[in-house]
Amino acid sequence: MSRLNEANTILAKEIIARYPKARSATIPLLHLSQQQNGYVTEEAMAHVAELVGATPAEVQGTATFYEMFKFRPVGKYLVNICGTMSCQLMGSEALLHHAEEVLGVKPGGTTADGMFTLEHAECQAACTEAPNMQVNYRHCHRMTNEAFDQLIADLREGKRDADIPAHGTLARIRQQIPAEKAVGPVSPDDPARPVWTPAPEVK
């Protein structure tokens, strides 16, 4: 059961219909499959390939290029500690060591209870608030060891469920385009000049 389920297949078709070429929907659909299963499975990639009209190898080739796609189960919470320059200057290494100690795993590892996967991450576009980390890509700024311990305790107790969904779910709000308002995908093969754009003057 790791192909997209019925509801997600409908959603996938809606997403595909927005693009001039179906294959453009590959990454959004891989995210959808990761949201459904927690990681990206072989069957899901084959299903995505069917949906976008690519080969499974093409979809796999795309998927493996991107850091966010996981091909094995990860913890419910992905803990990403930023180690890039601004955070490194502000003590990210100590934070990473603390995290390793508290969680009992090295970067790449998952805790035995399946709750946390620890990762060493790159710049999270929050550099003035160093050191930074993300839990399932939700930002946590100006981290200290104490704040880290509190965060982990809260996550274990389910106190952050409202703002941090399980791994795989990115945005909880999706774009919706009402059918009557949609212009529809613009085919690269349609050379028509948009109607509001005046023809150039003939000299």
Next chain:
Amino acid sequence: MATYPWAAGYVDDGDRPKIVTARFEHEDSYTITRYHATEGYAGLKAALTRTPGEVHDEVRGATVLGRGGAGFPAGTKWGLMPPEKYPRYLVVNGDESEPGTYKDRLLMERDPHQLIEGCLIAAYAAGLSQVFLYIRGEMPLAHERVATALNEAYAAGYVGKNILGTDFSVDIILHWGAGAYVVGEETALIESLEGKRGEPRLKPPYFPAAIGLYGQPTIVNNVETLSNLPWLLRNGVAAYTAIGTETSPGTRMVAVSGHVARPGVFEIVNGTTTFRDLLFGDEFCQGIRDGNSLKAFVPGGGSAPWFTPEQLDVPFEGRVAGAAGSMLGSGAVMVMDDTTDIPTAALTLTRFYAHESCGQCTPCREGGTWLMRVLERVVEGQGTRADLDQLLEIGESICPGKFPHAANSALGLEATPFPYKMTTICFVGPSAYAPVHSALTHFRDEFEARVADTPARRQIPVTAVH
């Protein structure tokens, strides 16, 4: 001075003009209600009373510089599309991931309608009816804010068919990435949007304006660049160019991180503000932390060659920064005080670029990994003096000839201006070398103190890892 808990990092201070961050003071700045209450969509309405050509002329006349890194004027870029070739597309670059850069995420989270309005103005002027707004995957809050704003804007008739009752129609499609720094490069962004691996294309021939998305003329613009357009259309060219200098008008957002007393994201006046103002000014960073002294700073994102206190009076003017040996890039300043271990700082950046290499070009794939491995060895105290020359030799294979660097009077060095030659398709390869070159040029003594004096060159056990 004011800071807001809802806009982490943003510092609102002094009487500086604000073009893109004016709404940040409001907690609900991302809602359509607040947007309407603060002149929202008035720029679009102003644009629709003019011809597309007139709107394009305004953007050209205001010299709105690209804020994504290269600083190329948006109006000029749009004009590079072959006339009468349709369809055209606009791809918005919201992939912000250059080390030190923090501004586009704020703009998407705090003022998504401003960005949407900017996209509409660009689409109207450039004659295109589909926009793809590509947001970095690791920014779910930005997704949610932009998705909500788009849903509101469609419902209100600002986006979609027959906008505000005119014959102007455009869809804006929210698209998202999945974590790969190099995808921020515009041709890689297009590859990724086509559902492929994010590998940069060769330029020429693949200049997006000529051969972009699906082989069609395509504009790629940064989030901050487009966010300038609503204000410009509301207030006009004269008001825009009254701020800043002739060649760098308006404002720009700059993130200052690292060892300053008050790190933050500031909207500064372009062209005239200097690094000294920014690092030491009371309304900006208020000096170096703990009363320490300044050792060096990265002026324009991790790819930029470093400046030292000698360059503090360089203003935010591309040509001046270029002549001084670096670039302004993506508005990201990273500050190192006198406690900083320079070889380690350089290693952190080099490791980033080596890790993010897409692997297409040998000098980047192999060279980046070699730079990282040799530097690691030096930092760990296992290196030799020969390793230091080895680092420069590897760099030569990525960037032949003189590499840009700042002047250093204590060492008797004059500046080598931007740009450099390169053997790679994109700038990731050179970026792996930039920190190594800067650190070795200005702080060679720190490296020498770390290495053994054995002249014999050791075997280098390095192969690319991915």
